[in-house]
Amino acid sequence: xxxxxxxxxxxxxxxxxxxxxxxxxxxxxxxxxxxxxxxxxxxxxxxxxxxxxxxxxxxxxxxxxxxxxxxxxxxxxxxxxxxxxxxxxxxxxxxxxxxxxxxxxxxxxxxxxxxxxxxxxxxxxxxxxxxxxxxxxxxxxxxxxxxxxxxxxxxxxxxxxxxx
Numbered sequence: 001x002x003x004x005x006x007x008x009x010x011x012x013x014x015x016x017x018x019x020x021x022x023x024x025x026x027x028x029x030x031x032x033x034x035x036x037x038x039x040x041x042x043x044x045x046x047x048x049x050x051x052x053x054x055x056x057x058x059x060x061x062x063x064x065x066x067x068x069x070x071x072x073x074x075x076x077x078x079x080x081x082x083x084x085x086x087x088x089x090x091x092x093x094x095x096x097x098x099x100x101x102x103x104x105x106x107x108x109x110x111x112x113x114x115x116x117x118x119x120x121x122x123x124x125x126x127x128x129x130x131x132x133x134x135x136x137x138x139x140x141x142x143x144x145x146x147x148x149x150x151x152x153x154x155x156x157x158x159x160x161x162x163x164x
């Protein structure tokens with residue numbers, strides 16, 4: 001059966017860097033048969049305290065990825081026994097398209113067509129999405145700055161105690 005739904009659309013609190021670090025967006029309860037037919041994943045912002053520093057509006061599309069594959073996440077089934085998946089991406093493009101996620105949708109995963117979302121893939125500047133193999137250690141100053149941004153305080157108001 002032919003379908004014009006070439007895109008998985010997700011409503012996520014993940015930030016762009018989290019998605020790029022794992023070259024995918026994850027822990028979705030999806031139908032792998034339907035999702036494997038899709039070429040793209042569009043990530044829409046679900047506002048959360050951990051991503052508010054990104055400055056992306058609620059329900060806005062902020063990232064389009066070319067789907068590289070699905071990876072079943074072991075021992076992550078939901079209460080109904082449905083498996084969760086990481087939607088892997090090979091390439092990504094940053095977008096800023098407001099109000100892509102509809103207010104009346106309650107499921108955080110949907111299927112659509114890129115064209116129906118008002119996104120033209122020919123106009124996107126795709127870049128390779130390469131997972132982080134080794135994360136660079138944070139300095140105390142960087143950790144304080146990140147925590148301050150997350151909690152809306154100044155870095156001077158953040159205390160870090162290391163015991164060991």
